[in-house]
Amino acid sequence: CGIAQNMVELILFRVIQGLGSGAVQPVAVTIIADLYTLEKRAKMLGLNSGFWGVASVIAPLLGGFIVQHLSWHWIFYINVPLGIIAFLLVIFFLKEKKTSSNSTLDLKGTTYLVIFLLALMIFLQELEDGLNLVLLGLVAII
Numbered sequence: 001c002g003i004a005q006n007m008v009e010l011i012l013f014r015v016i017q018g019l020g021s022g023a024v025q026p027v028a029v030t031i032i033a034d035l036y037t038l039e040k041r042a043k044m045l046g047l048n049s050g051f052w053g054v055a056s057v058i059a060p061l062l063g064g065f066i067v068q069h070l071s072w073h074w075i076f077y078i079n080v081p082l083g084i085i086a087f088l089l090v091i092f093f094l095k096e097k098k099t100s101s102n103s104t105l106d107l108k109g110t111t112y113l114v115i116f117l118l119a120l121m122i123f124l125q126e127l128e129d130g131l132n133l134v135l136l137g138l139v140a141i142i
Contacts, residue, residue: 002076025052034096115141 001017004010032044066074123138 002073031090031094034094 001013036044119138119141
């Protein structure tokens with residue numbers, strides 16, 4: 001995103017970035033669950049949530065400071081060394097137990113969930129224009 005030369009490039013790069021960043025919180029929770037016993041897990045999840053809360057306050061202030069004194073490109077560049085450090089820490093220090101599982105991904109259920117959520121979002125978004133045939137069709141899907 002930091003190397004984007006125009007708004008179209010920035011939007012496309014942010015889409016790519018967003019695909020990966022959607023997994024950050026679930027992966028963090030999974031790693032915490034793998035690393036800690038049941039007794040310590042609640043405390044660590046609380047600390048993790050606390051850090052996310054603090055970051056949601058500090059990050060916009062820090063971002064404004066960086067943009068004002070450097071440029072908007074640095075908002076994206078600053079995450080590269082932090083991501084590399086986190087990646088290396090996971091590679092070298094996270095040791096997971098190998099387990100065999102016969103569970104499979106519920107593709108049918110996942111498909112139904114995606115269709116339901118999309119229909120619900122479109123229905124709620126279009127509801128302000130009044131009821132029409134499209135909305136009635138979405139209600140039928142929901």
